[in-house]
Amino acid sequence: MTSASAIHLHARATAGFESRVESARRLLARAANAHPDAIVQASSLGAEDQVLTDLIARDRLPIAIATLDTGMLHRETLALVDAIRARYGLFVERYRPLHEAVVAFVGRHGDDAMKQSVELRKACCALRKVEPLDRMLAGRTAWITGLRREQSSERAAVDFEATDDAGRTKLSPLADWSWADVWHYLDLNDVPYNALHDQFFPSIGCAPCTRATALGEDFRAGRWWWEQGTKECGLHVAGPASAIGAAR
């Protein structure tokens, strides 16, 4: 596949960048202080989350870092777990789906269930993402996401701080950051990032459900591209307690 440096393509210094960085740092520090031993970064291991992990490490904040290991991630995505350990000495918690549930689902619907219908796609996301996210958040009172308003129309009103349906504090410190900001930060701080970003994958989820995008396509156009409408997996929508959650 053709590749090009995502930093070269996207990084750009724009007015207000330093103040956005400082605001994000303050928000993270305040949240860590307010939720001792009960706050987690729900990392997708995407570019935004790598910024957040770097900010957490930079200020040595007592915030756990965790990811949803759906069993369908690209090896490039999983490689970041080791890269984070090597760079920062931080352990990334991995939450996997229940083995029996996956075996039963795949046995009944096949490996390509997610492409057979929207309902089956959502069922796959429910067992591989939403249920493990519930476990990740259990016993925690706050969580951090890499959501940005610019990512999609569904995310245009993302708040820096909100309360989810389970009563937890949900923080999105990069809500007002642009894609150029994200890459400018990664460049300035030499932060490790997913190699797939250099292959024109702006938003990275599970391998069967993510493709590269073409110039001019929406940020999330490479996610569930065979479906029309909302490009969300149920993790960031209001609803029952189990239908709220981490980025991907």
Ligand code: SF4
């Ligand atoms: S993104 Fe695709 S493979 Fe991953 S949990 Fe959702 S439907 Fe399943």
